[in-house]
Amino acid sequence: MPISQRTQVGIVGAGPAGLVLSHLLQLEGIESLVIENRSRQYVEERVRAGVLEQGTVDLLTEMGVGQRMQREGLVHYGIELRFNGKGHRIDFKELTGGKGITIYSQHEVVKDLTNARLASGGQIFFEVENVSVHDFTSSNPKIHYRKDSQDYEMSCDFIAGCDGFHGICRPSIPEGILTTYERVYPFGWLGILAEAPPSSDELIYTYHERGFALLSMRTPHISRLYVQCDPDEDIALWPDEKIWQELETRLASDGWKLTKGPILQKGVTGMRSFVVEPMRYGRLFLAGDSAHIVPPTGAKGLNLAVADVRVLARAFKAFYATGRTELLNTYSEVCLRRVWKVQRFSWWMTSMLHRFPGENPFDHRRQLAELDYVTSSRAASQSLAENYVGLPMD
Ligand code: APR
Numbered sequence: 001m002p003i004s005q006r007t008q009v010g011i012v013g014a015g016p017a018g019l020v021l022s023h024l025l026q027l028e029g030i031e032s033l034v035i036e037n038r039s040r041q042y043v044e045e046r047v048r049a050g051v052l053e054q055g056t057v058d059l060l061t062e063m064g065v066g067q068r069m070q071r072e073g074l075v076h077y078g079i080e081l082r083f084n085g086k087g088h089r090i091d092f093k094e095l096t097g098g099k100g101i102t103i104y105s106q107h108e109v110v111k112d113l114t115n116a117r118l119a120s121g122g123q124i125f126f127e128v129e130n131v132s133v134h135d136f137t138s139s140n141p142k143i144h145y146r147k148d149s150q151d152y153e154m155s156c157d158f159i160a161g162c163d164g165f166h167g168i169c170r171p172s173i174p175e176g177i178l179t180t181y182e183r184v185y186p187f188g189w190l191g192i193l194a195e196a197p198p199s200s201d202e203l204i205y206t207y208h209e210r211g212f213a214l215l216s217m218r219t220p221h222i223s224r225l226y227v228q229c230d231p232d233e234d235i236a237l238w239p240d241e242k243i244w245q246e247l248e249t250r251l252a253s254d255g256w257k258l259t260k261g262p263i264l265q266k267g268v269t270g271m272r273s274f275v276v277e278p279m280r281y282g283r284l285f286l287a288g289d290s291a292h293i294v295p296p297t298g299a300k301g302l303n304l305a306v307a308d309v310r311v312l313a314r315a316f317k318a319f320y321a322t323g324r325t326e327l328l329n330t331y332s333e334v335c336l337r338r339v340w341k342v343q344r345f346s347w348w349m350t351s352m353l354h355r356f357p358g359e360n361p362f363d364h365r366r367q368l369a370e371l372d373y374v375t376s377s378r379a380a381s382q383s384l385a386e387n388y389v390g391l392p393m394d
């Protein structure tokens with residue numbers, strides 16, 4: 001027999017979306033339980049992106065989980081776009097009225113949130129198995145799962161599907177309800193984490209004949225670098241020396257030197273734009289990567305997940321305070337307005353900065369003209385800057 005549990009909001013997934021939601025709900029006096037199929041260590045060490053918009057930083061700070069981020073995060077007020085071997089700075093501070101971004105790894109955000117949840121009595125069940133969601137068109141949806149060889153049935157008022165792109169919540173919605181919008185890019189990113197002081201104070205996005213390259217960082221001692229590669233690139237064919245050589249070639253610029261060091265981790269990621277509509281079915285609400293994926297070029301994945309759950313927490317708050325469902329009913333619509341603008345920006349950055357198989361010399365010239373325009377027109381630079389630091393929250 002399964003053990004019965006009861007909570008107000010059952011949350012599937014302890015990534016940024018699930019953890020931020022759970023913490024926001026607690027601050028409003030709403031109870032939630034989080035289940036996660038991976039171990040705590042795995043979730044806390046999984047290397048992902050690391051660029052936080054100002055709005056994300058402000059929210060984490062208001063939630064009381066921002067102390068370490070304030071201490072260790074690197075605040076940047078611009079990025080460099082490099083092409084034809086020359087760098088061009090986009091000055092966020094000047095173009096957005098003082099805004100910037102903070103470099104702080106997603107897994108550090110996850111650690112801070114997990115610690116805060118557990119310290120304030122929040123419950124996260126790690127390493128659960130056989131997760132399934134049920135009855136979400138009734139007023140009493142349920143989550144089934146197994147932990148330590150024991151079955152559980154969690155009954156709740158609402159389920160938040162925060163279980164990422166490969167989770168079970170989205171596929172549990174019956175056929176015919178969701179519409180999928182998708183674009184898969186014909187390239188991937190080969191990424192490394194290296195024990196090397198970043199060769200630049202700010203991120204460098206490079207367009208090169210041989211393909212895109214990005215210099216990013218995690219700390220003043222750790223660089224994060226990427227090169228465009230085939231989507232099914234075999235990492236075994238990329239010894240460390242070859243990766244450094246490729247980075248050196250693509251990032252080359254007069255008088256600039258790439259700092260190298262031992263490679264701590266390497267991997268290949270595919271690139272995809274993906275949205276489902278609506279982001280809700282009955283009492284099941286999808287948030288973050290379970291509902292949408294952006295290519296990493298705009299550094300938006302985590303920020304978009306946080307923006308969703310902020311809207312969702314506000315809707316739950318209104319429901320529990322007044323019994324009114326207006327904000328729950330508009331959840332999907334409100335989120336999707338932002339989602340599509342961020343999709344547009346991520347697609348645009350991706351299209352501008354990568355070489356596309358099969359492109360012709362016209363396309364190449366057009367991309368260079370676009371980069372020239374973006375870096376020389378104030379209007380165009382400002383458009384990039386306002387999207388990069390984060391569009392205003394609704
Ligand atoms: N049951 C429980 N947990 C699950 C299940 C399942 N069946 N399937 C997946 N999960 C967990 C994953 O292990 C992961 O910890 O759900 C969590 C989803 O977290 P993320 O993938 O980080 O997604 P999200 O919280 O929406 O955050 C979006 O993450 O993918 C990055 O770059 C993306 O920065 C973005 C951010």
Ligand code: PHB
Binds near residue numbers: 048049051217297
């Ligand atoms: C990263 O640091 O991992 C990173 C930074 C910027 C991006 C994508 C990834 O656009």
